[in-house]
Amino acid sequence: MNVVVIGLSHRSAPVELRERFAFAESKIPGALKSLRDSGIAGEAVILSTCNRVEIYAATPLEPAKAFAELKIFLLRWGEISGEPSAKDNPGSRGRSPHREELYSYAEPDSLHHLFKVACGLDSMMIGETEILGQLKAAYDLALQHGHTGARLNKAFQRAFHTAKHVRTQTNIQRGSVSVASVAVELAEKIFNSLGDREVLVIGAGDTSEKTARALLSRGAKSIVVTNRSLDRAQALAGEFGGRAVPFDDWAGEFEKIDIVISSTSAPHYILDRAKLEPLMKARRQRPLLLIDIAVPRDIDPEVNFLENVYLYNVDDLRGIADDYLKLRREEIAGCEAIIAEKVKPLLAARSSADFADGRRLPFSDLRKSAQSAD
C-alpha cells in the first residue's frame, strides 16, 4: 500500500477555506470509517488544526486514482460543513471548488511531508512544537478506532521519533520568536531564578499584558500594575493575582521590583537617568531589567549606561526575535537532511514488502521476470 497525503494548509489556502474543510474531532472517527469502507484507504489518519487539514492514507489504489477519490471525499466534506458566505470569502464567489488549494503527495514525498509537519518545518512559525502534539493526538484517535495499520503506524511513530531527534540535534526550536517570549528569555539570562522576582507593569497595553503573563507562567513571584486609569490597573492586577498602584506612586515600587514592562502612551520619557539613578541606590546593586515596548518610548536610552540596568526597547526585542527566526530558517536544510535519512528505512522496508509480494505473483509472471533478467 502506498502512503499518500492530501490536504490544505496555511501555505496553500486562506483561513476562510481551511475552516470549511476542518473536521470536528467528534466527526473524525466517522470520516475515517467512511474512507476505509469506501475502499479508498486501508489505513487513514486525519489531521485537522487551525493551520491545516490533511488526510494521510495508506491506499491500495494507484496514487492518481487515490488522489481523485480523496479530493472528491474532501470536497464533499467541505460542502457538508457549510457553504462559504460572500462575507467570509468574497473572492471565492463563483469559483470552482478549491482544486488549486489542495495539495497531494505520493511516496516518497508524502513521507517527507509527514516528517516535515511533525518537525514543525511546515508550520507558520517554523520549528514550533504544538503541531507535534496535534499530530500525535490525530494519530492516537485513528489508532484507538482501529483505522491505522502496519504502514501508518510505522510512518507516524518514526515521524515522532524523528521530530524528537531534530529537536535535540538542531537549533530549529531554539530561541523565542515573539516579543513577550524574548523578554522572558532575557530575564532568565539576568536573574538567577524568576521565582522571587517582582514585575512592575506601567501602562496596560496588550503586549505588556502578554509579557507579564509570560513572566508569570515562568514563575515570576508577583505583578504590580500601574496605569493612568486606576480602574484598568486594578482590573489587570486582578487577572494576574497582583496589586495595582496609582500612577503617581509607581516610582516608590522600584526598591522591590526587578523587572519593569512599560507601555504607556505618554509622548515623553516617563523614566530618565536623573530619576532612576537615586532609585538604583536604594536597590543595593540588584539588577533591573527594563522592557520598554511603548512607541514613543517611555524610558530614556541613557539609563542603560547605569550599572546593573538592562534596557530593551521594542525594536531590540523584535530584532532578537527576527534573528531567532532567521537562525531557524538556516536550520531547515540540516533538518531536511535528517528527515531524508530517517525516511530511507521506511522506503526500503516498503521495497522489501513489494519484493515479498512479488513471490505471490502467478507463476507465469515470475517466469517472465526471470527470462527478462536472463
Place this chain on the structure above:
Amino acid sequence: MVWFTDRHFFLLAVALYGASAVYSVFLWRKGFRKDDHANYFLLLAAFALHTAAMVQRGFSVAHCPVNNLYEATTFVAWTIVAAYLVIGLLPRLRFLGAFASPVLLGIGVFALMPALDPPHPAGAPPEFSGALVSLHAATILLAYGAFGLGAVAAAMFLMQQHDLKFHKLRAVLSLFPPIQRLEIVAVRLVFAGFILLTVGLAAGRHLPRPTGTPYWTDPKVVWSIFLWFVYLALLVLRRLRVPSSRNLAVSLIAAFVFLLLTFWGTNLLSPLHHP
C-alpha cells in the same frame, strides 16, 4: 620508564590545556550555543596526566609535591582544573572551561621553565617537609586555585554582562548561565579560597623557621597578609553591596592577576621560603 619523568606527564597535560585553549577559540566564535562536552573531556584528560605528574613527583620526594616553585605552580593549576571539573558537571557552567583553559595554559607554560624546578639534593629532605608544611602549602595553593577559578567566573560574567548590556544576540543564544548566578559562583569560590588561605596562613604561623629569620617582615608573609586583606575587603564590600556587580568582577580578576604576577617574585625574595 626512567626517561619518562613527571615533567613529561605535565608537559603532555600542558599540551592538552593548549588544545583546549585552541578549541575554546572555536567555541567562542560559535557563540557558545551548543552544549559541548569536548572541552570538558580535554580538560579531564589533561587533569589525569597532571595528576599523574603530581603523584609521581609526590612519590619521588615522599611528600606533598609543593616543595619548589614548579611544584607550587602546578599545584595551583591542578586546583583550578579540579574545581572546574566538579563545577563543570553542571551543564550551564561547563563553558567555564573555555575561560579557564587559556589561564591553565599560561600557568603551565610558566611552570615548565627549568629554573623553577631545581633538582632536590639526593638523600636530603626536600626544602619544605613535614605534615604542617604540607598542610600550609597545600591549603594556600588550593586557595589560589579557588581565587583563579573565581576570576574565571568573573571574566565569564563580564563577557555575558557586556553582551546583555549592548544587546548582542550572543547574550541570548549562548548557553551561559544567568549573570546573577555567575556572580554568586565567583563570590562563593573566592569565599572558599579565603577560608583556605586563612587556614594556610594560620598553619604557616606555627612552622619552625631558621634562627634569626624575621617572620612579620618577611616579604612573602607581608604579601600574603596583604592578599588576605584584599580578599577580605572584597568579600565585606560585596556583603555590604557597595561595588556594582561589574566592579566586583573586575576587582576579582585584578586581584588574581596581581596574585599571579607577584607570587613567584615574593617567593624568591622570601628568606623564610628560601633559607
